[in-house]
Amino acid sequence: MFEGPIQDLIDELSRLPGIGPKSAQRLAFYIVKAPAEDARRLSEALVAAKDKVRFCTECFAVSEGDRCRICRDPGRDPTVICVVEESKDQAAIEKAGVIKGRYHVLGGAISPLEGIGPDDLRVQELLDRVQRDGVQEVILATNPNLEGNATAMFVAALLRPSGVRVTRLASGLPVGGDLEYADEVTLGQALEGRREM
């Protein structure tokens, strides 16, 4: 334990995902020792991000405005929706450059152990979009791990009555892994080789 502001900073940092007490301490001391200018830029970026970053009202990806760049782009096919867990997965898939349609960010994956159920995800919003926009294909690009697979199954079952074509990434991605760690080529192949669910 340290005194005052440095301990407050350590405590705040260690609340972040993936940051343990040791890393929090390392980051805190780095920030304290860095030039005042750096620390101010960091704090401004934090506040600005929190103030300005919105979630797209259409697809729920992070966005600067009401609707994100992709949803505003008339060149993107509105009848194809690629469903991902988080915005970072959308970014990874965009890099592969295979998807000509739009996205839908669920906001996570079903995980009873973490208390995340279907109601915590943007599933109803997806069903609404499919109905409203005459969607032809929904590509389920949740992570190729346990929770991602179970979520894909769940969403596929809900989509089935609508008659829309539902596909899933081809296997070939590292099993149990996260999309964000797959390289562009592998990810591109998994998307192109997608199969019916």
Next chain:
Amino acid sequence: MQLVWLEARDFRNYREVRVELGAGLTAVAGANGQGKTNLLEAMYYLCSLVSPRVSSDLPLVRAGADVAILRGEVATSGSRLLIEVEIRASGQNRVQVNRSSVRRKRDLRRQARAVFSSPDDLAIVLGDPGERRRFMDEAFVANWPAKDGAAPAYERTLRQRNRLLKDWEGQVGSGGPPGLEGWDAELITNGVALTELRAEAVERIRERAASEFEALAGPGGGTLLVAYQASVSGDPLADAFAAALDSRRADELIRRTTLVGPHRDDLGLVVQDLAARGFASHGEAWGAAVALKLALAGALANEIGQDPMLFLDDPFSGLDPARRERLAGGLAERGQVIMSVPDLAQVPPGAAVLGVEGGSVAQE
């Protein structure tokens, strides 16, 4: 395969020790509590990165120290591995093989192969089914290190599905919790994989264990039958699994837990026509426990084309003199074997001897 030398620093009760090991049989001799098991544990840990005794690394680091260091060299038929391990009381361990870092246990385990037998293995024979499931999992991971994710993957699926069933607030008549079918599919995929691995591992061990047991027990000493009792069987297995889940669905919703799958497997062990658990004498049970590990070593030798390193901790403890002699007699043909005995009188003829006393080793 041969462990050529081992150095340990701040491991268990050893401050600093170095031993050289021969290709054949070595006996580690010493009174109780001197560090025999600790020394065998260090050797096994070096090769497999898991302790045969404890699941956390904390007890491995000498009381008062922060880091334990193990180094050693393993000679296989095709290569030499310099293995260096730093075990930290808290934080990540570091492992290097031939000076490059190794991230996953399996990357070492597929090169250095070892089997460890100890009196704790009595639990495989006498304990509850969970002990036997653990043994089956150990057996397939020893044979196919790349499959080390199969049991954890099933375990996690099971916990997810059980939690879903448990937290569900609906009524039994109203169908199941939403999303259950996704977990069914994952349970089947991961459950089939685990079942098949266990089946194959037991298949490779079954007959070997029977003949090891007979060789140990001697003429008229009885038989050991080993059989995999899978929770789900049928062909194709995935369909049988789905059908079994279907037929237990109503029950599962009432009891709020998963009733079908390899978490309900067992390994049947029958000694002298009676279930070993509950009927076997102490000596018979110990004979069965040793036979299972010797059979695993035999299966491994067959799989990789060379003998794995074999560690036998106190193998004589539960055996009568005739059985001790029969066990010792067979050890010469098993490649490198390192065993512990409580006194010099029990060292088998022809064995090299390491005398252990209070955390130091005298090479004789």
